[in-house]
Amino acid sequence: MDTGTHILMGVALGSIATLDPAVAHDPFLSHAVLLGTLSGSQAPDIDTVLKLRNNAKYIRNHRGITHSLPAVWLWPLFITGIIVFFYPNVNVFHLWLWTFISVAVHVFVDIFNAYGTQALRPFTKKWIALGVINTFDPVIFALHLIGIGLLFLGTHPGYTFLTIYAIIAIYYIIRFRQQVKIKHAVHAKIPNVECIITVPTFRFRKWHLAITAKDRFYVGFAKNGHIHILDQFKKCPLPDDPVIEAAKKDENVAAFLSFSPVYRWELREYNNHYEVRFTDLRYRSKGYYPFVAAVQLDRDLNIVSSYTGWIFSEGKLRKKLNLIPN
Structure with a gap:
């Protein structure tokens, strides 16, 4: 609380x-x-x-x-x-x-x-x-x-x-009974559901949802007992990749991975560096996912900058990372 x-x-x-x-x-x-x-x-x-x-x-x-x-x-x-x-x-x-x-x-x-x-x-x-x-x-x-x-x-x-x-x-x-009904509704709407994370909101009848299915992640909300899907992402396990392995050794990334139960990852390659980003799918807000971890590595896989926490715009994340020029 x-x-x-x-x-x-x-x-x-x-x-x-x-x-x-x-x-x-x-x-x-x-x-x-x-x-x-x-x-x-x-x-x-x-x-x-x-x-x-x-x-x-x-x-x-x-x-x-x-x-x-x-x-x-x-x-x-x-x-x-x-x-x-x-x-x-x-x-x-x-x-x-x-x-x-x-x-x-x-x-x-x-x-x-x-x-x-x-x-x-x-x-x-x-x-x-x-x-x-x-x-x-x-x-x-x-x-x-x-x-x-x-x-x-x-x-x-x-x-x-x-x-x-x-x-x-x-x-x-009452809240537990609401949650049970929401989970039943999710299973009825989405096949092969493996995990449902419910995040209650200030509104009594509205809940945020992060759903893990066999092949995809679904993000949405439940309102008045009805399930609304906002985003879905292909479920991709972390690969056995040298860049990913180097990123996982960063303190910020390790902290994020120890805490977040459902996330998507991205690996971006630029002219002189790599960027690996992890995005928690539980906290979607106004079309943005604010809880992230990101790390930049040079071509030799040395960690140059990293950040984890709540960021509500791409521009602010760029500043936190002290973005390396491409």
Whole structure:
């Protein structure tokens, strides 16, 4: 989820914690738990600072080790240790418990969008992305705001957000049912489908689609249960080619390939250099595919320049690559 929703979830879990008798009867513990749930709801996303390093580091590591199984246990211990320094006499177990719940909920809800997490590390580095909830879901965000608004009206914080979360659980079920119907419709429309990636949008009834079939990739969207195909590309596996092999050694390209489950590739040859480009097919926007990795190599297959990330025009990508003259 987005940062704003995670913050609201920290408030919500801090409110639900008031149903815990140990928290309800200890104002200092209540304050400490709220700090714990707010911190725990944000801690796994600390890897966002990797953007300051470069996009390759960010793509490889965001929602990786910080969202792993060991991290779900270590974050609460670390946060609890810091809070106890300022609240030395509080019940440490209950503080740890609610901080743990907030971290676990953060990682859990991130699984449901199209970006996903590596939540099963260290057992596997596979990205788990269920693709049923948008990274920013306006319904979930609005329900949290309604809950906070009800608190100002004097409702019980615990029961208020317990009710809100029951509604959100029903909303998740509805989204899963929508996804199942969309996948059935795709199979009815396209033969030999091997994989369907759904990317929810801000609109409740519209979903982006990246479809892998036996011989082709299809890109389109589902709206009101109907499937619309916008683009299709011949499915070509990466060849055993020296230029491609050299490009795969680039940090930006390696990061892209470790993350993207469905992409097309292009190899362009110029007078004095090669250019290899990889395009993620999940994020089509206004006829353009903005998430790419590109690398330029000289005739001796030395990497001259490369880039990975979000680019919304060909001109900007040219600038990022410091285009070599033909």
